[in-house]
Amino acid sequence: MTVSSLIDAIKVDALEQELAPALTLDGFLRDVQRRAFRLAEIQLGHSEDAVDAVQDAMLRLVSHYRDKPSTEWAPLFWGILRRRIVDLQRRRKVRSIVVGWLGGGKDQDGDELPGWEPADLNPGPAKRLEDAQSYADMTAAVQELPRRQREAFLLRVLEGMDVADTALAMGCSQGSVKTHLSRALSNLRLRLEHWQ
Template sequence: MDLAPKQLKAQDASTLKSTAESRLKNFMQDVTGRALVMMESATQGQHGIAMDLVQEAFISLHKSYSDRSTEEWYPLFYTILNHKLQDWRRKEARRAQPFSFFKKIQLDDESELDDLVDETTPSPLEFLDQAVTAEEIQQAISQLPVRQQQAFMLRAWEGFDTHTTAQIMNCSEGSVKTHYHRAIQGLRASLAHLDPFLGGSSE
């Protein structure tokens, strides 16, 4: 008598698993390219490391949050990816400095300028409408400090607001605004020789 219900439950579980895997596949197709660009910039062009970090983040996302909605996956994925990146950077710092465990490793300057409001700064995506190519922008991004890269790409490329970006980066909103502002200033300086319209200050 209870064989049918058991069979139906097995079918339901199989369907849910298939649906989750299908959603993950579509999600991966959407974000992999941008996530790889972000990680390659953060690891200074180490494609293999970047690929590993992105894949590990996908695995962790699927393992821990497969029941969440696709919309929830976006900030969750980048939060996981940020943690993977920070872990990798700490390991690299310790490898480069064998005795660094005796002191706190300061990976980036987290000083804040809370009076900066990044929303008032001209959108970096406007660069694409001028004489600067995406490849030139990517090269300029790779020259920024990692936290500035993250703030810029999460805000400008992924479209996260300041609050969500702060949660992903595990820092204050003031830090996000500071990193984002400095990233834009750095990009303007790097790209000014390619387009004179980018040479002015946004102050």
């Protein structure tokens, strides 16, 4: 093997190593996209807000953490998504209060603007294709859980993350994750006992 062919092989190998994390990150995002949307939709109750939250979380992961090891992507992504969902829920609550106080207001022509309406929580076509009633009951029961219990349940049970990664994503201790999950499961058993 000549020196120039050895240098070319090293360059190709280095280029492949530079491109591999981007392809791996792209694969991670493609793999997590559907589950993240379902989680966000359950928490927000509105598909457009869920799409926005997932896209924002993906963008932030890529722009700020693409150089992190692939083992850290899942907890980082779910933590970013969790914070984005909480932000959207807070904004929705503030918007609803402000619009309630001010009414719908008037546009430039003086016509009455409609007041802000909360998201329609009725099941959409995708939900009707599945077992509509049980899915709707489960979604409602999960949405009624306190926020931290809901997060622990969605990350541990639906996403399948381990306790350590869930604790990292939620920004709490592993013991807190176990406590929140135990309480969430207990609450869900009570609310969904008619399905057992």
